[in-house]
Amino acid sequence: MGGSVLTALTGVYGDRPDALRVAGRVASYEELLGAARAVAGDVAGAPAFAVTATASLETVAAVVGGMLAGVPFVPLPPDAGPAEREHILRDSGAVLVDVDFARRGGGGGGDLDGAAAGPGRPALILYTSGTTGPPKGVVLTAEAVAADLDALAEAWQWSAEDTLVHGLPLFHVHGLVLGVLGALRTGSRLVHTGRPTPEAYAEAGGSLYFGVPTVWSRIAGAPAAAAALGGARLLVSGSAALPAPVFRDLERLTGLRPVERYGMTETLITVSGRAGGEVRPGTVGTPLRGIRTRIAAEDGAEIGELQLTGPTLFSGYLGRPEATAAAYTEDGWFRTGDIAAVDEADGVHRIVGRASIDMIKSGGYRIGAGEIENALLDHPKVSEAAVVGLPDADLGQRIVAFVVAEGVTGPELTDFVAAHLSVHKRPREVRFVAAIPRNAMGKPQKKLLLGDA
Structure with missing residues (x-):
């Protein structure tokens, strides 16, 4: 697709009065752009900025504003305790900003084609908790985000004709990158339900739904709500393995076989099932365009660590060059730490679990x-x-x-x-x-x- 991550804000899809609905509040592209330009003006010149990433139009304006200003956006989990918040702010050097969506900035508040950030510069710093030590800042560029969203749009046949529905947190890759920037990249309408309840999903009338297994399990347990999703064209599950019984219940109640995908904060989404393709429970599909994978197995074992390479990978852990280097093999492949198997016949991947515990x-x-x-x-x-x-x-x-x-x-x-x-x-x-x-x-x-x- 090329160009800015924020394709929908360039006018290519026109302006839509109901382009975004977040927790019941509605905004057009023009309104979002104005609010984002106000944010861009506030944070211009800062090394990074942080916003408490609630499910709100303010968070959407913040991530867009950061891209306009070329300043890395650091989403803070709303439920983070004082120690975690202090660590993230100190580690990232981010200034904490309050966003008022009603404020509108002028036309000079940023550059939609990505020139404000410059190639290879950080766009997002997402904090991910490891097995030891405090959370590390994962640095992502706009180029990596755009490459991932374009590959997903191809895999899921995701377009401006879609209405994307989800109720996921806006401080993770799933909710923020896929669920917000994905809609702004593809031009699909976005309905964020606030909370991901079965009733809210049923009422949203979407064509494309994102959820995590907990969400899908609750929907499968609410047959009337699940049946209302039967008019959608694609259900996507991620962030953890979807239990096979939930997969089967959703198929029975909606007539749709949920697509699973695999990714990490450090890699974005790298492997996925395809819209219109064969989908089997317990599998996450095949590598997206531009991604190569391999299994580092011991002694001829069928399962081993999943390693990969491609244009969606992070730039490194913020201020931690040794940790960044340790995340890669000597020949430059990223070590996911996840154990996987690949079907020799069709290349479909199955994630077994984390190397450290699974x-x-x-x-x-x-x-x-x-x-x-x-x-x-x-x-x-x-x-x-x-x-x-x-x-x-x-x-x-x-x-x-x-x-x-x-x-x-x-x-x-x-x-x-x-x-x-x-x-x-x-x-x-x-x-x-x-x-x-x-x-x-x-x-x-x-x-x-x-x-x-």
């Missing part, structure tokens, strides 16, 4: 936790499941399943898994819990479970 080595076997979790979720009495490997003197690691379930025993679940998968993949221990702890994007926080182990 790769279990038990009794000489390398076992992916995700496969066991999906098997457990196929049991009608199980609503949530998380599988980990704990140290074991005999096996190296023993498979332990944390499950939310009623009316079933641990041995019954162990036998159920053994009947569905290889016997060596059965849990050696089942622990019943009230809930699986998750982060804001619905990803299981297994280390919290391990803290109780």
Whole structure:
């Protein structure tokens, strides 16, 4: 597509009075551009600026304003505690800005073709929490964002004819980059529901819906709301694996097979299912245009670390050259830290889990936790499941399943898994819990479970 990430604001699609609806508030492209130019005027010359990234028109104006001014935008999670906020502001050097969407800037507040930022300059700094230490700032350029959005538009047949609906947080790649900048790149109308409730999704009347597994699970549990999504052309799930039972429920209730995609803050979205293509539960499709992937497997194993390269990758961790260098192999491929397998017949990728916690080595076997979790979720009495490997003197690691379930025993679940998968993949221990702890994007926080182990 070329040109600015903000294609819709150049007038190529005309002005739309209802171009954006965010938490019930409506704005046109012209109104957004005016508000963004006011932000650009406020932050011009700053090293970076931060805004508390609520689900609001103010956050949309902030990210656009940063691009107009050529100043990196740092979205702050609204629920961040004082220590996290202080770390992000100190680490990024960002000035904290309040945005008033009613303010309008003049026509000189920025350059829509990206010249304000200049090629290769930071456009976004998104903070991602690692397994150790404080969150690191992931630096993304407008070029990387544009490359990713164009590849996704191709994969999902995403165009100005669409109405995109989601209710995702605006401080992550999914909600902010795909869910806001994606709409401004493709020209699709955007309806952000505020909260991602089944009722709000049902009422939005979209053609394209984004959600995380928690959202889709709740929609699948509300049959009337799910049926209302049957008029859409594409449902997209990401940020964590979509359980196979939820996939099947959505297909039954909506007539649509959800497309899953894979990505990280550092890489943006790199692998996805395709609109109109074959979609299988438990898979994330094939690499997007411009992306190459490989599996670094040990000793001929079918699964190994997913490594990749392409134009959507980050510029580095802010102020952490050693961490940036460690994220790449000697020959320049990014180490995702995720364990994956690739179907030799059609190149479809399956994400097994994180190398640090989801790769279990038990009794000489390398076992992916995700496969066991999906098997457990196929049991009608199980609503949530998380599988980990704990140290074991005999096996190296023993498979332990944390499950939310009623009316079933641990041995019954162990036998159920053994009947569905290889016997060596059965849990050696089942622990019943009230809930699986998750982060804001619905990803299981297994280390919290391990803290109780």
